[in-house]
Amino acid sequence: DTGVSQNPRHKITKRGQNVTFRCDPISEHNRLYWYRQTLGQGPEFLTYFQNEAQLEKSRLLSDRFSAERPKGSFSTLEIQRTEQGDSAMYLCASSFMNPGETQYFGPGTRLLVL
């Protein structure tokens, strides 16, 4: 499968714990995006990378969230000190570099914070 992959697919954690998610983009894609999606809503932009550079972060992104893409390939999203409000689907997408390029989504990681 040459599409975007994400691991784990599901994560249940207790409030206060740290969690880390991984995204493997389509290999030729320069850009990698992270989104959060809650029930009944569209994906909400969190941050994106062009190669290894993190170019933009949403103002809504708490300091507890950090993302990396150290070698310009896979990316990790870490949430520290999780809160119940962090429960959501975390989606990763990738695309080529030019504006207006199609973003291809991964299957997502569903996080439940108890």
Place this chain on the structure above:
Amino acid sequence: GENVEQHPSTLSVQEGDSAVIKCTYSDSASNYFPWYKQELGKRPQLIIDIRSNVGEKKDQRIAVTLNKTAKHFSLHITETQPEDSAVYFCAAEGNTPLVFGKGTRLSVIA
């Protein structure tokens, strides 16, 4: 920043009828407008997109129209089939990364 409004939030049609979903956006700099379909428990998948230098685009039973002056764009699905049942999201991109609408849940009744 960009704001995308999508209507209706739910839509039920009889199989074979047409479905229309409408979106408006606020940022006149937006120039790329994709539509995604998301089935229950699955990832969003692009079904069609349009760029600001085009007013209409069609792909078999699906078409999208764009009115840049009015800042709105619409998805048209003709001859709907039960497998068209899903949540559809519009989005806009320009100076900001993709901003999505809240989605339309389409139910096609056989």
